[in-house]
Amino acid sequence: xxxxxxxxxxxxxxxxxxxxxxxxxxxxxxxxxxxxxxxxxxxxxxxxxxxxxxxxxxxxxxxxxxxxxxxxxxxxxxxxxxxxxxxxxxxxxxxxxxxxxxxxxxxxxxxxxxxxxxxxxxxxxxxxxxxxxxxxxxxxxxxxxxxxxxxxxxxxxxxxxxxxxxxxxxxxxxxxxxxxxxxxxxxxxxxxxxxxxxxxxxxxxxxxxxxxxxxxxxxxxxxxxxxxxxxxxxxxxxxxxxxxxxxxxxxxxxxxxxxxxxxxxxxxxxxxxxxxxxxxxxxxxxxxxxxxxxxxxxxxxxxxxxxxxxxxxxxxxxxxxxxxxxxxxxxxxxxxxxxxxxxxxxxxxxxxxxxxxxxxxxxxxxxxxxxxxxxxxxxxxxxxxxxxxxxxxxxxxxxxxxxxxxxxxxxx
Amino acid sequence: xxxxxxxxxxxxxxxxxxxxxxxxxxxxxxxxxxxxxxxxxxxxxxxxxxxxxxxxxxxxxxxxxxxxxxxxxxxxxxxxxxxxxxxxxxxxxxxxxxxxxxxxxxxxxxxxxxxxxxxxxxxxxxxxxxxxxxxxxxxxxxxxxxxxxxxxxxxxxxxxxxxxxxxxxxxxxxxxxxxxxxxxxxxxxxxxxxxxxxxxxxxxxxxxxxxxxxxxxxxxxxxxxxxxxxxxxxxxxxxxxxxxxxxxxxxxxxxxxxxxxxxxxxxxxxxxxxxxxxxxxxxxxxxxxxxxxxxxxxxxxxxxxxxxxxxxxxxxxxxxxxxxxxxxxxxxxxxxxxxxxxxxxxxxxxxxxxxxxxxxxxxxxxxxxxxxxxxxxxxxxxxxxxxxxxxxxxxxxxxxxxxxxxxxxxxx
Numbered sequence: 131x132x133x134x135x136x137x138x139x140x141x142x143x144x145x146x147x148x149x150x151x152x153x154x155x156x157x158x159x160x161x162x163x164x165x166x167x168x169x170x171x172x173x174x175x176x177x178x179x180x181x182x183x184x185x186x187x188x189x190x191x192x193x194x195x196x197x198x199x200x201x202x203x204x205x206x207x208x209x210x211x212x213x214x215x216x217x218x219x220x221x222x223x224x225x226x227x228x229x230x231x232x233x234x235x236x237x238x239x240x241x242x243x244x245x246x247x248x249x250x251x252x253x254x255x256x257x258x259x260x261x262x263x264x265x266x267x268x269x270x271x272x273x274x275x276x277x278x279x280x281x282x283x284x285x286x287x288x289x290x291x292x293x294x295x296x297x298x299x300x301x302x303x304x305x306x307x308x309x310x311x312x313x314x315x316x317x318x319x320x321x322x323x324x325x326x327x328x329x330x331x332x333x334x335x336x337x338x339x340x341x342x343x344x345x346x347x348x349x350x351x352x353x354x355x356x357x358x359x360x361x362x363x364x365x366x367x368x369x370x371x372x373x374x375x376x377x378x379x380x381x382x383x384x385x386x387x388x389x390x391x392x393x394x395x396x397x398x399x400x401x402x403x404x405x406x407x408x409x410x411x412x413x414x415x416x417x418x419x420x421x422x423x424x425x426x427x428x429x430x431x432x433x434x435x436x437x438x439x440x441x442x443x444x445x446x447x448x449x450x451x452x453x454x455x456x457x458x459x460x461x462x463x464x465x466x467x468x469x470x471x472x473x474x475x476x477x478x479x480x481x482x483x484x485x486x487x488x489x490x491x492x493x494x495x496x497x498x499x500x501x502x503x504x505x506x507x508x509x510x511x512x513x514x515x516x517x518x519x520x521x522x523x524x525x526x527x528x529x530x531x532x533x534x535x536x537x538x539x540x541x542x
Numbered sequence: 543x544x545x546x547x548x549x550x551x552x553x554x555x556x557x558x559x560x561x562x563x564x565x566x567x568x569x570x571x572x573x574x575x576x577x578x579x580x581x582x583x584x585x586x587x588x589x590x591x592x593x594x595x596x597x598x599x600x601x602x603x604x605x606x607x608x609x610x611x612x613x614x615x616x617x618x619x620x621x622x623x624x625x626x627x628x629x630x631x632x633x634x635x636x637x638x639x640x641x642x643x644x645x646x647x648x649x650x651x652x653x654x655x656x657x658x659x660x661x662x663x664x665x666x667x668x669x670x671x672x673x674x675x676x677x678x679x680x681x682x683x684x685x686x687x688x689x690x691x692x693x694x695x696x697x698x699x700x701x702x703x704x705x706x707x708x709x710x711x712x713x714x715x716x717x718x719x720x721x722x723x724x725x726x727x728x729x730x731x732x733x734x735x736x737x738x739x740x741x742x743x744x745x746x747x748x749x750x751x752x753x754x755x756x757x758x759x760x761x762x763x764x765x766x767x768x769x770x771x772x773x774x775x776x777x778x779x780x781x782x783x784x785x786x787x788x789x790x791x792x793x794x795x796x797x798x799x800x801x802x803x804x805x806x807x808x809x810x811x812x813x814x815x816x817x818x819x820x821x822x823x824x825x826x827x828x829x830x831x832x833x834x835x836x837x838x839x840x841x842x843x844x845x846x847x848x849x850x851x852x853x854x855x856x857x858x859x860x861x862x863x864x865x866x867x868x869x870x871x872x873x874x875x876x877x878x879x880x881x882x883x884x885x886x887x888x889x890x891x892x893x894x895x896x897x898x899x900x901x902x903x904x905x906x907x908x909x910x911x912x913x914x915x916x917x918x919x920x921x922x923x924x925x926x927x928x929x930x931x932x933x934x935x936x937x938x939x940x941x942x943x944x945x946x947x948x949x950x951x952x953x954x
Binding site: 153157158160161164165168169262268269270273274277278279280281282283405407409410411412415422423424425426427428429430431432433436438439441442443445446448449450453456457 | 565569570572573576577580581674680681682685686689690691692693694695817819821822823824827834835836837838839840841842843844845848850851853854855857858860861862865868869
C-alpha cells in the first residue's frame with residue numbers, strides 16, 4: 131500500500147486555511163479511502179499557504195508563506211484557492227494557472243468578477259479552473275447544469291443563494307421577529323458577520339446569480355450590471371401581510387434567458403406561495419430551481435455554506451480535474467459582456483405593495499387589486515397584490531403617492 | 543455547415559420508439575445546436591427499431607425491425623435502449639455492447655435486475671453503459687451521486703421515486719379522497735396504467751431504490767431481496783390522522799449504509815412532517831435526499847417521468863458517453879450481492895399505528911404513546927404514534943390484537 135501511494139499520488143496545495151480550506155484538508159483525510167476509490171490515486175496535501183502562523187499546528191510541516199515553492203514543485207498538480215476576495219486570490223490564481231497547475235476555488239467574488247479571464251488562461255495552459263463550491267456550497271449545481279442538463283436550453287435559474295438572509299427571513303416568518311432582532315440572532319449564532327452588508331444587501335447572492343447567469347449564457351454577467359436589492363426593506367408587517375395571503379418572502383437571485391440569447395439577472399425579495407418548492411429551503415439552507423426546455427423545473431437543495439459542505443464541492447472538483455485531465459479544455463463563458471434585454475421587453479409579474487395611501491386612491495391608480503390585512507395593521511397603510519404589470523407601469527401608477535415597498539410575486 | 547456535419551457526427555440508434563424513445567428523437571432535433579455546442583459533434587439518429595409499423599411516419603427512412611443492420615453499421619456508436627422490461631431489452635443490450643456500441647438506457651427493470659453484468663460486459667468492451675434516465679426521470683441524480691458527491695461517504699438515500707403513487711397520495715391528502723377514487727383519477731389523467739400493480743404495489747419504486755442502493759454500495763441489491771410495501775393499505779382515515787398531527791403520508795424508497803458496508807433497502811409508506819423538504823414533492827413530482835458525511839443532506843427534485851424530461855436524461859447520457867469516450871471504464875457495482883445488516887442491528891423509528899383496540903390496552907402494550915384523532919373517527923379504532931422501536935418489538939407488542947396498519951414516522 132505504502133509503495134503504491136508514493137508511486138500513484140497527486141499533490142495539492144491549499145491557499146487560505148480558513149473555514150473552507152481546513153475543511154478540504156479534513157475531508158481529504160477523513161474520506162481518504164473513498165476518494166482513492168473514485169480517483170484511483172491518492173491525493174496528498176503538500177503545501178498549505180496562509181498568513182496565519184501554523185507552526186504550532188499539525189499542518190506545520192507543509193505550511194508556507196510564499197507561493198513560489200508551490201509553483202516550482204512539479205509534484206503539485208492542483209492548487210485549491212480558498213482565500214476569498216479578489217486580491218491576493220486573483221494574482222495567486224493567475225500565477226498558478228500560468229505555471230500549469232489546475233485551480234479549484236470556492237471564491238465567488240473572484241469567479242463572478244474575473245472568472246472569464248481565468249478560464250481563458252486555464253484553457254491556454256491546458257489545465258482546469260473549476261468553481262463548483264463558489265455557488266450554493268456543497269449542493270451539486272454547476273456541474274449538473276453544465277453536464278446533466280446539457281440537452282436543454284436553460285430558460286431560467288432562480289434560487290435562494292444566501293443562507294444568512296434566508297435564516298433572517300425564516301425567523302421573521304416563524305416568530306414574526308423584526309428584521310433587526312433576526313439579524314442580531316443570526317450574528318449571535320455565527321450565521322452573519324459583524325458587518326453583515328454583503329449578505330443583507332444581496333451582494334453575496336448577486337455574485338452567485340452572476341456566476342449562474344454567465345454559465346448559462348456563455349457570456350460574462352458582471353455584478354455591477356445586475357440590479358440588486360437586499361432584505362433591509364423587508365419589515366415584520368410585510369411578512370405578516372404576505373403570510374395572510376399564503377406567501378413567504380424570500381430573497382431570490384434570478385437569471386432569465388430571452389429567446390434572442392439576451393439575459394436578464396437581478397436579486398430582490400419576492401413573495402412565493404408557501405407550497406412553492408423553493409419554500410422548503412428554510413433557515414440557512416439554499417435551493418435553486420433550473421428550468422430547462424426539455425426537463426421542466428428541477429431543484430437542487432442543501433447547505434449553501436459551512437466548512438465540510440463547501441469542502442465536499444471543492445474535493446469533487448479536485449476529482450473532476452483528475453477526470454478531465456486529458457480532455458480538451460473549454461471556457462464556460464467569455465470575457466464579452468452578456469447582452470441585456472432591450473427596454474421594450476418588460477418583465478411582467480404581480481406585485482406586493484405596502485404604501486401609506488387609502489384603498490380607493492390605489493384602486494383608481496392600479497385597477498384590479500387584492501387588499502391584504504394583518505393583525506395590528508392600521509388604516510394609515512394599505513397592502514395589496516396587483517395584477518400583472520412591469521416595473522415601469524407600477525412606478526408610473528404610484529408616482530406622487532410617497533414612498534412605498536414593492537416586491538414581485540412569483541407564481542407559476 | 544453541411545460538410546462539417548458529415549465529417550463530424552456520431553450516429554445513434556433508438557430501440558423502442560414509445561414515449562421515451564420518441565422524446566429522445568424530439569430533443570435531439572429541437573435542441574440540435576445546443577447539443578452540438580456541448581458535444582462538439584452532431585448527433586444523428588441513424589436507426590429506429592420498433593415493433594410498430596413506422597412506414598407512414600417521418601421516421602420511415604430510418605425504421606428497422608431487426609437489430610443486425612444496427613450492429614454491423616460502423617457509423618452507429620451509441621444505442622439508446624428505451625424498450626423497457628427485461629426481454630428483448632436484455633438480449634439487445636448484450637448484443638449491442640458485444641458489438642462495441644455504448645448503450646444508454648431508461649430501463650429501470652433491466653438495470654435493477656441485470657445492470658451489473660451489462661456494466662461488466664461494457665467494461666470488457668471498453669464502452670459505456672449509462673442509465674441516468676432509469677431513476678427519477680429527468681432529475682440529475684445518479685451522475686451527481688457518482689461524481690459531484692464523490693468526496694462523501696454516502697450514508698443514506700431516501701426518496702419519492704414514483705410519480706403515480708405520489709399523485710394518488712397528494713389527491714388523498716388535499717381532497718381527502720379514498721384510495722380507489724384517487725387511483726381512478728390518476729388512471730383517467732394517464733398517470734396510472736390500466737393495470738396499476740407495478741406502481742401501486744411499490745414495485746417500480748423498489749427497482750429504483752435498488753439501482754440507487756447498488757450504486758452507493760458498489761454491490762448488487764436485487765429487487766427480490768428488498769422488502770416492498772405499496773400504498774394499497776393507506777386509507778383516507780390514515781391520511782386524516784397523519785394530517786391532524788402535522789404529517790403527510792409519502793411512499794419512500796430508502797437505502798441505508800451501515801458502517802460495516804452492509805446496506806439496508808426497503809420501500810414503504812412513511813409519515814413525514816409537512817415541513818420536511820421531501821414533502822415539497824407533490825402530484826407526479828419526485829424528490830430524492832442524499833445524505834453524505836461531508837455535505838449533509840442534499841435534495842434533488844423534479845419530474846420523475848414523461849417523454850421530454852426522461853429524454854433530457856437520456857441525451858445527457860449520450861453526451862456523457864462522448865465525454866468519457868477515451869477514459870478507462872469502471873463498473874458502478876459488481877454482480878456480487880450486497881450484504882444486508884445482521885438481524886441484531888435493528889432499524890429504530892417512531893411508528894404510526896391504526897388498530898381496532900382500546901387506548902388503555904394499547905398504552906399497556908406500547909408504553910408511552912400519542913393518540914391521534916380525526917373528524918369522523920369512532921371509538922372502534924385507535925390511531926397513535928409510538929416512541930422509537932424496531933419492527934420486531936412493535937410486532938411483539940401488538941400480537942394478538944388483530945390486524946393493524948403500521949407506518950414508520952421519519953423525522954430528523
